[in-house]
Amino acid sequence: MNALGRHIIAEIYGCDAEILNDREKIEKIMVDAALMAGAEVREVAFHKFSPLGVSGVVVISESHLTIHTWPELGYAAVDVFTCGDHINPWDACNYMTEKFGATHITATEVKRGLFDQPVQVKVSSL
Amino acid sequence: MNALGRHIIAEIYGCDAEILNDREKIEKIMVDAALMAGAEVREVAFHKFSPLGVSGVVVISESHLTIHTWPELGYAAVDVFTCGDHINPWDACNYMTEKFGATHITATEVKRGLFDQPVQVKVSSL
Numbered sequence: 001m002n003a004l005g006r007h008i009i010a011e012i013y014g015c016d017a018e019i020l021n022d023r024e025k026i027e028k029i030m031v032d033a034a035l036m037a038g039a040e041v042r043e044v045a046f047h048k049f050s051p052l053g054v055s056g057v058v059v060i061s062e063s064h065l066t067i068h069t070w071p072e073l074g075y076a077a078v079d080v081f082t083c084g085d086h087i088n089p090w091d092a093c094n095y096m097t098e099k100f101g102a103t104h105i106t107a108t109e110v111k112r113g114l115f116d117q118p119v120q121v122k123v124s125s126l
Numbered sequence: 127m128n129a130l131g132r133h134i135i136a137e138i139y140g141c142d143a144e145i146l147n148d149r150e151k152i153e154k155i156m157v158d159a160a161l162m163a164g165a166e167v168r169e170v171a172f173h174k175f176s177p178l179g180v181s182g183v184v185v186i187s188e189s190h191l192t193i194h195t196w197p198e199l200g201y202a203a204v205d206v207f208t209c210g211d212h213i214n215p216w217d218a219c220n221y222m223t224e225k226f227g228a229t230h231i232t233a234t235e236v237k238r239g240l241f242d243q244p245v246q247v248k249v250s251s252l
Contacts, residue, residue, distance in 0.1 A: 004196060004199075004201070004203070005194065005203060007135070007203075009133070009135075009236060009238075011238065011239065011240075042171075042173055042181075043171040043173070043183075045168075045169040045171055045183070045185050047168055047169070047185065049187075055168075055185060055189065055190070056185075057169075057171070057183045057185055057190060057192070059171050059173065059181060059182075059183055063181065063194055064181070064183060064192055064194075066183070066190055066192065066207070068131065068189055068190075068207070068209070068238075070130060070239065073130075073239070073241060075130070075239055075241075077130070077131060077133075077207075077238045077239055079205070079207075081192070081194070081203075081205075083194070110135060112135075112137065112194075112203045113137065113196065113199070113201055113203055114137075115199060115201075
């Protein structure tokens with residue numbers, strides 16, 4: 001079976017609360033994580049919640065990265081979904097974990113779109 | 127244990143290929159799915175790929191909805207992630223499945239952010 005995508009569901013704990021509440025820092029870390037993994041960034045949208053928390057998404061040609069943070073718990077819910085063979089989603093995930101100063105992480109990789117035929121990869125955007 | 131969020135990972139098959147390749151239709155279905163479930167839409171970003179496929183995200187106050195489509199396979203990879211008790215992510219998921227004309231779906235709900243203390247919900251955005 002061929003998978004169209006790889007999706008990492010990451011529960012990241014013990015993060016730096018200040019970073020998790022800083023929209024600009026989170027956005028930079030997420031974009032850098034995408035670029036560092038070799039992804040092509042298409043769209044970036046982040047929100048700061050009051051009094052605490054940041055949510056955001058980085059849409060990449062190869063799928064997406066998302067985050068939702070609870071600074072008061074030192075916790076971030078992160079997803080990294082990539083298609084194609086030239087990107088390793090764990091590179092982005094590990095980069096974020098390090099930048100958030102996390103003490104531990106629980107992560108699972110889910111294969112998305114399992115087909116018995118050769119897979120196609122979307123790479124060009126209109 | 128209390129979960130901060132509920133995350134549905136949906137593999138949607140046998141969808142209408144024309145809908146899956148129509149950026150505007152997909153965007154409307156996703157936004158309607160979010161609103162119909164009672165979510166507050168914050169940000170919308172969609173891309174059409176050449177020759178086939180659409181990727182997009184709807185950022186909601188309660189987390190996000192994402193989609194990546196392969197019209198040639200009739201397949202859509204959908205995620206619905208919601209926080210708080212006032213939204214049922216399955217409402218949004220089922221709405222999309224119906225609108226895509228899907229013949230079958232494989233979906234799993236993952237609890238995100240499990241803590242033994244009472245959970246907090248981010249509802250107001252700056």
